[in-house]
Amino acid sequence: xxxxDLRLIALPFxxxxxxxxxxxxxxxxxxxxxxxxxxxxxxxxxxFGIGSLILFPRLIKTFGRKKxxxxxxxMPIVSAGVLYFASGYPASAVLLVPVAGIAYGLSNAVxxxxxxxxxxxxxxxxxxxxxxxxESISYSSHTLVIKCTGALTGFLVGIxxxxxxxxxxxxxxxxxxxxxxxxxxxxxxxxxAAYFIYRKFYRLNDGELDKIQxxxxxxxxxxxxxx
Numbered sequence: 723x724x725x726x727d728l729r730l731i732a733l734p735f736x737x738x739x740x741x742x743x744x745x746x747x748x749x750x751x752x753x754x755x756x757x758x759x760x761x762x763x764x765x766x767x768x769x770f771g772i773g774s775l776i777l778f779p780r781l782i783k784t785f786g787r788k789k790x791x792x793x794x795x796x797m798p799i800v801s802a803g804v805l806y807f808a809s810g811y812p813a814s815a816v817l818l819v820p821v822a823g824i825a826y827g828l829s830n831a832v833x834x835x836x837x838x839x840x841x842x843x844x845x846x847x848x849x850x851x852x853x854x855x856x857e858s859i860s861y862s863s864h865t866l867v868i869k870c871t872g873a874l875t876g877f878l879v880g881i882x883x884x885x886x887x888x889x890x891x892x893x894x895x896x897x898x899x900x901x902x903x904x905x906x907x908x909x910x911x912x913x914x915a916a917y918f919i920y921r922k923f924y925r926l927n928d929g930e931l932d933k934i935q936x937x938x939x940x941x942x943x944x945x946x947x948x949x
Contacts, residue, residue: 728837728840728841728844728864728924729863729864729867730919730923731795731916731919731920731924732837732864732867732868732871732916733867733871733916734912734913734915734916734919735795735798735833735912735913735916736867736868736871736872736875737871737874737875737878737909737912738798738909738910738911738912738913738916739798739829739830739913740871740872740874740875740876741875741878741879741882741905741906741909741910742798742801742802742906742909742910743875744875744876744878744879745879745882745902745905745906745909746760747760748883748888748902749805749809749902749903749906750763752894752898752899752902753805753809753899753902753903753906754805754808754809754812754815754819755812755815756815759815759816759819762819762820762823763819763820763822763823763826764823765823766819766820766823766824766827767823767824767826767827767830768827769827770823770824770827770828770831771827771828771830771831772831774827774828774831774832775831775832775835778832778835781832786927786928787836787839787927787928787931788927788928790832790836791832791833791836791840791920792917792920792921793828793829793832794828794829794832794833794836795829795833795913795916795917795920796829796913796914796917797825797826797828797829798825798826798829798910798913799910799911799913799914800822800825801822801823801825801826801829801910802822802906802907802909802910803907803910804818804821804822804825805818805819805822805906806903806906806907808822809903837864840926841860841861841864843926843931843934844860844926845857845860846934846935846938847926847934848860849938850934850937850938850941882901882905885901886898886901886902886905887901888902
């Protein structure tokens with residue numbers, strides 16, 4: 723069940739984000755026509771990413787963990803969509819690239835912080851249900867998913883560039899640019915799959931988490947009395 727296994731959420735999300743990351747420089751260089759805009763995007767991503775981490779407790783208190791995580795899953799679509807729009811209107815790129823960077827930075831920072839907390843929640847869930855705390859298996863298996871999706875998307879990026887007839891260090895054809903922009907945007911739609919899996923199956927939020935924590939507190943509070 724996804725309730726106990728975040729890998730089915732992480733898999734499509736990581737593929738989407740890694741695909742975008744692998745195509746970023748190609749997109750900025752050829753679709754937007756200015757590779758220097760990439761550094762601008764990353765600057766804004768860094769500023770807002772760090773800011774979101776500083777304000778993370780307040781975000782959770784205001785919106786709740788569920789909404790914050792859903793936002794982090796969907797933000798890559800916003801970022802890619804803004805850049806896709808900017809590629810059709812080059813004059814707007816200077817204004818829109820920071821917006822895309824902000825969306826990317828918020829997603830990246832909040833997602834990775836949330837996913838670590840959620841893996842810990844699944845460990846507590848296993849402790850409550852099975853009496854076993856499998857931290858090493860939970861964290862290492864999630865790391866394995868990250869490594870595997872990184873390798874997979876590296877392969878997919880190479881295949882994509884071949885299929886769209888990308889030629890290095892040359893002006894690209896209209897067909898190649900259309901293919902590049904389409905794949906760049908379409909890959910982020912995998913985030914929607916991650917979103918619906920999370921919405922439909924994942925239940926370790928709010929009241930369910932409180933219940934788990936309460937039961938574990940009672941369990942471990944009773945142990946000294948039994949020894």
